[in-house]
Amino acid sequence: LSTLLSQMVNGLVLGSLIGLIALGYTMVYGIIQLINFAHGEVFMVGAYGGLAMSTYLLPGLLQQWYVALPLLLVGGAAVSVAVAVAMERFAYRPLRDAPRLAPLITALGVSVALQEAVRVFYPGAISPLPFPRVFVDGAYVLPVGDGVPIRYTGVLIIVVSVVLAVALQRFVDHSRLGRAMRAISQDRDTAQLMGIDPDRVIVATFALGGVLAGVAGILYGADLGFVNIDIGFQTGIFAFTAAVLGGIGSIRGAVVGGLVVGLVKALGGQYLPGGTAYDYVWIFVVLIAVLVFRPQGFFGETERVRA
Amino acid sequence: MTSTATSISTALRVIGGLLTVAGTCLPWATFVLGDGPYPAKATLEFFTEPFAVEGYRLHLLVLGVAAVVIALVPVPGQGRILRALGAGVVAVSVVNGLWIAVDGGGLGAVTASQGDTAFGAPVALAGGVVVVAAAARGAPAPEWPWRFPPSWERLVLLVAFALLLVLVSALLTSGGQGGAANVYAGAVFLSFLAAVGAGMGALHASGLLSWVAALSERHRGFGVGVLLVCALALPFTEAGSEYWMTVAANIGVYAATAIGLNIVVGLAGLLDLGYVAFLGIGAFVAANLSGAAASRIGIVLPFPLVMLISAVVAGIFGAIVGSPTLRVRGDYLAIVTLAFGEIFVRAAQNDIGGLTGGSNAIPGVPPLSVFGQAFDDQLVIGGIRLAPGVLYYALIVLVVAGAMLVFSNLKNSRLGRAWIAIREDEDAARAMGVRTGPIKVLAFLVGAVLAGLAGAFFAHKTATVSYESFRFIESVTLLAAVVLGGMGTIPGAVLGASILFVLPEKLREFSDYRLLLFGIALVLIMRFRPQGLVADAHRRAELAPGADQPTVVLPAVAAKAGG
Secondary structure (H helix, E strand, O other), rough: HHHHHHHHHHHHHHHHHHHHHHHHHHHHHHHHOOOOOOOHHHHHHHHHHHHHHHHHHHHHHOOOHHHHHHHHHHHHHHHHHHHHHHHHHHHHHOOOOOOHHHHHHHHHHHHHHHHHHHHHHOOOOOOOOOOOOOOOOOEEOOOOOOEEEEEEHHHHHHHHHHHHHHHHHHHHOHHHHHHHHHHHOOOOHHHHHHOOOHHHHHHHHHHHHHHHHHHHHHHHHHHEEEEEOOOHHHHHHHHHHHHHHHHHEHHHHHHHHHHHHHHHHHHHOOOOHHHHHHHHHHHHHHHHHHHHHOHHHHHHOOOOEEE | HHHHHHHHHHHHHHHHHHHHHHHOOOOOOOOOOOOOOOOOOOHHOOOOOOOOOHHHHHHHHHHHHHHHHHHHHHOHHHHHHHHHHHHHHHHHHHHHHHHHHHOOOHHHHHEOOOEEEEHHHHHHHHHHHHHHHHHOOOOOOOOOOOOOHHHHHHOOOOOOOHHHHHHHHHHHOOOOOOOEEEOHHHHHHHHHHHHHHHHHHHHHHHHHHHHHHHHHOOOOHHHHHHHHHOOOOOOOOOOHOOHHHHHHHHHHHHHHHHHHHHHHHHHHOOOOOHHHHHHOOOOOOHHHOOOOOOOOOOOOOOHHHHHHHHHHHHHHHHHHHHHHHHHOOOOHHHHHHHHHHHHHHHHHOOOOHHHOHHOOOOOOOOOOOOOOOOOOEEEEEEEEEEOOOOOHHHHHHHHHHHHHHHHHHOOOOOHHHHHHHHOOOOHHHHOOOOOOOHHHHHHHHHHHHHHHHHHHHHHHHHHHEOOHHHHHHHHHHHHHHHHHOOOOHHHHHHHHHHHHHHHHHHHHHOOOOOOHHHHHHHHHHHHHOOOOOOOHHHHHHOOOOOOOOOOOEEEEEEHHOOO
């Protein structure tokens, strides 16, 4: 029982992280129907941005977690936002009216280029790099069976993810920019006639996705204690799976999808044949099954909250 | 345009051409670079004895003189020819100038440093820019109506393909084998590639290439035969060494696979991001049936049968992967194929069923042999010694030729038209009575069969089959080859595969930056030439800007245009 519970905790923590990233996929897809393959790399770049900050800019400030954590979160998010906005501006915007295949291939190119850029230019990025433990280390042990450890960073991740997701939902529902986003996702031309500048709104969407991905990157590093250049691709695929699972375009769906993916990975690696070597495979199997049997996802049809 | 403006632009073109020639004669580097003298020895001196203009300077000289001549003689398609020549001059001088500057540690290496001057690169660059700027965007390439007696036309084709063979051989070997011992290989190759590209562009602009293409269309059987013979004659040229034959055979594997992918993506319009898995399946099947020590299956079968089984197994998997197309469309389908591809890699990595060797791979796949002649041994034909590996090259040429044949026949068949109809508009195709479901699955199946064939060859050629060769990035590279070459065209897939798999061979010193440059290149291609190098007539219309919007022709305008 304690194994099951601790795997579920692992799954939920991973799932919340994936959900955060999935929000970026879902918002961009909702507004311009583009699978932004490079979004996973935005997450990775955020993690490396935070790492660079803690290593080179302010190594002295990291003694207290309540100083270090907010600083790193802001720094990582800033790096991610910069990359996401640049990517939109220089890679995707010129292709706004091109056929579907062109932006998708561009996204692949951006993804490869970003990953390689970090590998080539970040000192020592060829191998995994240690990430500072900027949050309280250790775990609370739930007294069930042999004990179920719940790491404090895990709690942090779940809390931050839920808060950000709720904030995003409220933002999209109630703010002026959120209304503009929804308008553009419904009909870009009409929205433009109503005085909305699509370029600005789309950039804002990428930037918002970047914030979430950057935060996720820092949390990932803080939780696992290391970062690697291919986390972007892997986690990106998971997040995309989550977004599809929940119904792409739906904020709530992305979060729920993330949790499901996290649980499938944790529990599948534990209980299904093949063990952790095949945990990725189960996620892809779920992805294929969902796409084939319920392409609109959990929340896709009933609730079309497109960001 | 007034006559003064015309004469001014003519004068500018001539000046640009002369500047290029002047740049050719000037020294290019102010000192001997740390890695040894830059290619084309005269880089240090002003153009003096022994008047050996060679390498990139010879190319520049030819381009510059051609620009002057074309600027003065009013040939049809003049503007476009000049633009191609000028762009070639720009590319060649940028490649060489940049290389010298970077290797020499700054712009001083190409301008002036410690009393020595070398303005070759800037002057030639300026010449190229002037030519491009002064060359008006002219009318489309002229069409040549000429016809000759059939035997003459065949002779022209023969000469054209022979020239192509020489060109391919020269391109393949230009700069030699890249690496630490030959640091300028990349520069020499890129520079030559730019010069050849400029020449091809100029010929295309003059209408000559289209004319030759029309000729080969008129004499299709003859043309194909000559092309095949030329391809098989490559080992007899300069490129016949073991190293280049290996490179050429590897290109062949990816070219055949790219043709298969081109069926799925280019014809049927179904984006497949896990395609390399089929190559992997073919390779693993062949490796297991070949008698390699690591294979779990004790059966050893003759190669043709192995190839057949590989193709069939890959085809079965192709149908499985293709089956979601019945329900999933567009971007989602791309993701499903990506998921299948990743599942394959994971499974192979974990040695599924003991069939893939996991991280140990399957080593020791024996080389092929025919009549006691092992394929990796040297071959003697009529007293001429051919390098080891030539037979592999010959075999893959036949495989690629077969793939081309399959592709071109399919493209013009009922099935091919159905695929294209699905690509253009699936709902409309269905409404017209195309049974879209089975036909889409068939596209995956046929594509996978071709990849499976190539995979069986690949297993024997490389002797070691590892999951490492079938990662996601390989699928992306194959897709890039198809897109770069031009979707839906045969020369496109081969051209794209050749470029993408030759460049890493040539640019060894940049192997760190290979994928970075590759990613950036993908973005740039999509931005500036989404239809690829060889554009398909249908595709050209579709990938043009705004092609997604239906063209609205007002009845009055249409009537006027028609009347």
